Amino acid sequence: MGTTTRENIPTKEEFSLFQTLVHNRLGINLPAHKRVMLGHRLFKRLNALQLNNFRDYFNYINHLEHTKELETALELITTNETFFFREEKHFEFLQQKVLPNISVNKTFKIWSAAASTGEEPYSIAMLMQYHCRSSWQLMASDVNNSVLTHARKGIYNDERARFLPAHYRKEFCMKGIDEFQGFMRVKPSIRNKVQYFTFNLLDDMASIGMVDLIFIRNVMIYFTDETRQKIIDNIQTILNPKGWLFISHSETLHGLSHDFNIVQPAIYQRK
Numbered sequence: 001m002g003t004t005t006r007e008n009i010p011t012k013e014e015f016s017l018f019q020t021l022v023h024n025r026l027g028i029n030l031p032a033h034k035r036v037m038l039g040h041r042l043f044k045r046l047n048a049l050q051l052n053n054f055r056d057y058f059n060y061i062n063h064l065e066h067t068k069e070l071e072t073a074l075e076l077i078t079t080n081e082t083f084f085f086r087e088e089k090h091f092e093f094l095q096q097k098v099l100p101n102i103s104v105n106k107t108f109k110i111w112s113a114a115a116s117t118g119e120e121p122y123s124i125a126m127l128m129q130y131h132c133r134s135s136w137q138l139m140a141s142d143v144n145n146s147v148l149t150h151a152r153k154g155i156y157n158d159e160r161a162r163f164l165p166a167h168y169r170k171e172f173c174m175k176g177i178d179e180f181q182g183f184m185r186v187k188p189s190i191r192n193k194v195q196y197f198t199f200n201l202l203d204d205m206a207s208i209g210m211v212d213l214i215f216i217r218n219v220m221i222y223f224t225d226e227t228r229q230k231i232i233d234n235i236q237t238i239l240n241p242k243g244w245l246f247i248s249h250s251e252t253l254h255g256l257s258h259d260f261n262i263v264q265p266a267i268y269q270r271k
Contacts, residue, residue: 014058017054018030021062028222029224034223037244041076074144075147082160083119083158083163093264093267094213102212107226109137109138109209110136110213111214114216114217115142117156118151120215129190137203139194143199148198155180155184155186161184173185173186201216215248216247216249217246218248225255228256243270244267247267
């Protein structure tokens with residue numbers, strides 16, 4: 001990553017420009033402590049374009065002819081690290097409480113709404129493939145195109161799989177060899193189960209269709225209450241009655257108007 005210097009950290013004024021940009025484009029709030037992170041992620045782009053500072057880069061990506069670089073900047077800023085079977089209580093609940101009660105006469109539909117690099121949807125797919133005897137479908141989306149490209153490939157270093165149960169890894173993953181030592185790849189039997197697409201959570205969700213379970217974890221924490229309310233309102237239009245909503249344990253629906261019962265921390269069921 002290199003040494004942190006004055007040159008590769010935006011000033012507070014420069015950081016404020018990017019805070020406004022990300023909020024206006026994606027509805028995401030960048031807290032002040034993300035200033036160093038933003039600097040590290042964008043500094044290589046400044047060098048590549050031979051720009052002097054972050055204000056010059058901000059001006060550059062706001063020109064109409066540089067929309068591709070704007071997309072690159074937004075993707076670099078919003079990329080998050082994740083891993084397989086994060087917040088394992090959700091997966092235990094899905095296996096033990098949800099799956100035994102789903103109808104065998106309809107397809108159970110799941111949406112991973114902030115899929116990032118694919119660890120979450122592949123964790124869901126492995127569990128469903130192993131334990132679900134009914135028909136099921138899994139959609140996964142993210143606003144960031146580059147992370148979805150990563151997800152579709154399904155290649156991960158072993159650190160990302162540190163909580164992946166051994167029996168899932170044995171059945172659904174291939175071990176890397178030679179130059180891929182220390183990596184694994186999700187098998188096509190699971191990769192092909194996930195339908196990936198680009199989606200901004202601020203957009204109308206009608207195109208998603210009705211679903212039975214939504215994972216939307218570790219993303220709403222970055223939104224304002226107003227934006228979170230809009231997202232919850234939209235979710236309620238596509239989540240079937242008695243459908244499930246899983247958010248992260250660092251998030252809550254407290255203070256929002258909604259039509260959910262809380263079942264246990266971070267797990268809600270629509271009334």
